[in-house]
Amino acid sequence: MxxxxxxxxxxxxxxxxxxxxxxxxxxxxxxxxxxxxxxxxxxxxxxxxxxxxxxxxxxxxxxxxxxxxxxxxxxxxxxxxxxxxxxxxxxxxxxxxxxxxxxxxxxxxxxxxxxxxxxxxxxxxxxxxxxxxxxxxxxxxxxxxxxxxxxxxxxxxxxxxxxxxxxxxxxxxxxxxxxxxxxxxxxxxxxxxxxxxxxxxxxxxxxxxxxxxxxxxxxxxxxxxxxxxxxxxxxxxxxxxxxxxxxxxxxxxxxxxxxxxxxxxxxxxxxxxxxxxxxxxxxxxxxxxxxxxxxxxxxxxxxxxxxxxxxxxxxxxxxxxxxxxxxxxxxxxxxxxxxxxxxxxxxxxxxxxxxxxxxxxxxxxxxxxxxxxxxxxxxxxxxxxxxxxxxxxxVDGVLDAWWKLSSIFSGGMLGLFLLGLVCHKTRRSHVVAAVICGLIVIAWMSLSPLINEGSPFYRFHSPFHTYLTIVFGTTVIFLVGFILTKLGKNTSKQ
Structure with missing residues (x-):
């Protein structure tokens, strides 16, 4: 019908x-x-x-x-x-x-x-x-x-x-x-x-x-x-x-x-x-x-x-x-x-x-x-x-590229919020370093599927499923920021 x-x-x-x-x-x-x-x-x-x-x-x-x-x-x-x-x-x-x-x-x-x-x-x-x-x-x-x-x-x-x-x-x-x-x-x-x-x-x-x-x-x-x-x-x-x-x-x-x-x-x-x-x-x-x-x-x-x-x-x-x-x-x-x-x-x-x-x-x-x-x-x-x-x-491939980029754009947001909830006082340099580390992980995992198997860079591609991009990215931001904050506090006490 x-x-x-x-x-x-x-x-x-x-x-x-x-x-x-x-x-x-x-x-x-x-x-x-x-x-x-x-x-x-x-x-x-x-x-x-x-x-x-x-x-x-x-x-x-x-x-x-x-x-x-x-x-x-x-x-x-x-x-x-x-x-x-x-x-x-x-x-x-x-x-x-x-x-x-x-x-x-x-x-x-x-x-x-x-x-x-x-x-x-x-x-x-x-x-x-x-x-x-x-x-x-x-x-x-x-x-x-x-x-x-x-x-x-x-x-x-x-x-x-x-x-x-x-x-x-x-x-x-x-x-x-x-x-x-x-x-x-x-x-x-x-x-x-x-x-x-x-x-x-x-x-x-x-x-x-x-x-x-x-x-x-x-x-x-x-x-x-x-x-x-x-x-x-x-x-x-x-x-x-x-x-x-x-x-x-x-x-x-x-x-x-x-x-x-x-x-x-x-x-x-x-x-x-x-x-x-x-x-x-x-x-x-x-x-x-x-x-x-x-x-x-x-x-x-x-x-x-x-x-x-x-x-x-x-x-x-x-x-x-x-x-x-x-x-x-x-x-x-x-x-x-x-x-x-x-x-x-x-x-x-x-x-x-x-x-x-x-x-x-x-x-x-x-x-x-x-x-x-x-x-x-x-x-x-x-x-x-x-x-x-x-x-x-x-443009061929723009749709997929946009979603990859949006994953990079949004991936650092949750980790930053969680860091703010747990760490009451932290230095700006520690937070910036944490965000940079997280974005590197997110970009690596997001863009890895675009690397062809014949490429010399294929050995550096992510072995993880793309669903885990936000998981690893958020975790890295939180852990790096948390560890740097704790280390900074310990250093200041000495």
């Missing part, structure tokens, strides 16, 4: 409705910079929780997790098992810290601990990462939409960027959070609909799905071996722990949401709700991949020969779903992408204002001037994100 007029109607009603709803917050956001960046701490707990969930899920997750499960097993789901630990740490340590400092910037803490240079370094890394993220999401969202609708990729990137920028620019963080909540609900509805339809579309009933999947080991969580060169259960679990600690602990996207709630207790509830909600939803995603494998194993004539694993789910969305549901699921994919882009735009504008303009200005920045900075920066970040997405279309 192909895309029908009803599917188009459902899709455009969703996109248009979200944009108009987001724009309706204009009169609230223009009250001042506190409204634009933190909604004056007035948003409902469950809305913020849904926004945290939607921020965590991108269109890559919506399509990538089913694709990975189709090609392999449930190993990607292990990543989700680390979320309870990360959200617990956020609730116990990070949320009270940020709420106590009463700063909408996630990086104000680093200035208090190490000086403005640390805040500036991390803020620049964050902005570069968000540009990479926005461009990547726009392109990776456009590719499946192009395959489904047949629309021009350039047009999809531009119009997605324009629509998302419009309501983000006008409505501020309140628009982003409320539309995130709606998009999260649509996303869940689309995923559950796909899972149910696949389950009950098997020729011999649902039991056949589980039989085929079990025979091919599709429910496996991966190897429990000790290898550090493969994505074993333990490697993915540790990787997930560090990534999620970075997300819930120091990412401006999340920290800003902590400040939109009415109290610390509300922020904790929002985080636990939004974070833990991802676990069953990600389970639905990997189940969809497994169900797709069983469905097309039982009915191979429905899948064109040579369809890549990542293309199986988009093919099913277009040809296997009932009329109207196809439009809903495509809207779900769009929802995931728009939510991620809107979050990046608003948080980047907030970082520019709080971490650079207000810190470097010799005079006090008025609220009116702050709003001008927020509006102009939102527009610039959105426009640059579209440009990055378009550039990625034309």
């Amino acid at each position: 192909d895309i029908t007029a009803l599917d188009y109607i459902v899709f455009f009603l969703f996109v248009g409705g979200v944009a108009l709803f987001g724009c309706s917050f204009y009169f609230k956001s223009r009250k001042g910079s506190a409204s634009f960046t933190a909604a004056e701490g007035s948003l409902p707990t469950w809305i913020v929780g849904m926004s945290i969930f939607a921020t965590f899920v991108s269109s890559i997750s919506f399509l990538g997790l089913p694709g990975d499960a189709y090609k392999g097993n449930w190993n990607p789901f292990v990543f989700s098992l680390s979320i309870p630990i990360a959200t617990w740490l956020a609730a116990k340590v990070f949320i009270p810290l940020y709420r106590g400092m009463n700063s909408v910037s996630a990086y104000h803490y680093l200035e208090v601990k190490f000086g403005y240079w640390a805040r500036c370094y991390v803020a620049v890394c964050y902005l570069l990462t968000q540009l990479a993220r926005t461009g990547s999401i726009l392109l990776l969202l456009a590719l499946p939409i192009h395959n489904m609708f047949g629309w021009d990729i350039t047009s999809i990137i531009v119009w997605t960027g324009v629509v998302t920028l419009l309501y983000t620019l006008l409505g501020g963080i309140a628009a982003v959070v409320w539309t995130d909540a709606i998009q999260g609900i649509i996303l869940i509805a689309g995923a559950v609909a796909c899972a149910l339809i696949l389950t009950f579309s098997m020729p011999e009933g649902p039991g056949q799905l589980f039989q085929i999947a079990s025979e091919h080991g599709k429910f496996s969580l991966g190897s429990f071996g000790s290898s550090l060169a493969e994505p074993t259960f333990w490697v993915v679990l540790v990787y997930g722990l560090f990534i999620n600690m970075q997300n819930y602990g120091i990412d401006q996207n999340y920290v800003q949401r902590y400040m939109t709630t009415k109290s610390t207790a509300a922020a904790v509830k929002s985080t636990l709700f939004g974070g833990l909600l991802y676990i069953p939803v990600s389970l639905v995603f990997v189940y969809i991949g497994t169900a797709l494998f069983a469905y097309y194993t039982a009915r191979p004539e429905l899948l064109p020969a040579g369809t890549p694993g990542d293309g199986v789910f988009p093919h099913f969305i277009v040809h296997g779903l009932p009329t109207g549901v196809t439009g809903l699921v495509i809207a779900s994919i769009f929802a995931a992408g728009m939510s991620t882009i809107a979050t990046s735009i608003n948080s980047s504008a907030t970082v520019v204002l709080t971490d650079f303009v207000k810190q470097l200005s010799k005079k006090e920045v008025s609220d009116r001037q702050s709003m001008k900075v927020l509006y102009s920066t939102s527009f610039i970040v959105g426009a640059l994100g579209v440009i990055v997405g378009l550039l990625m279309m034309k």
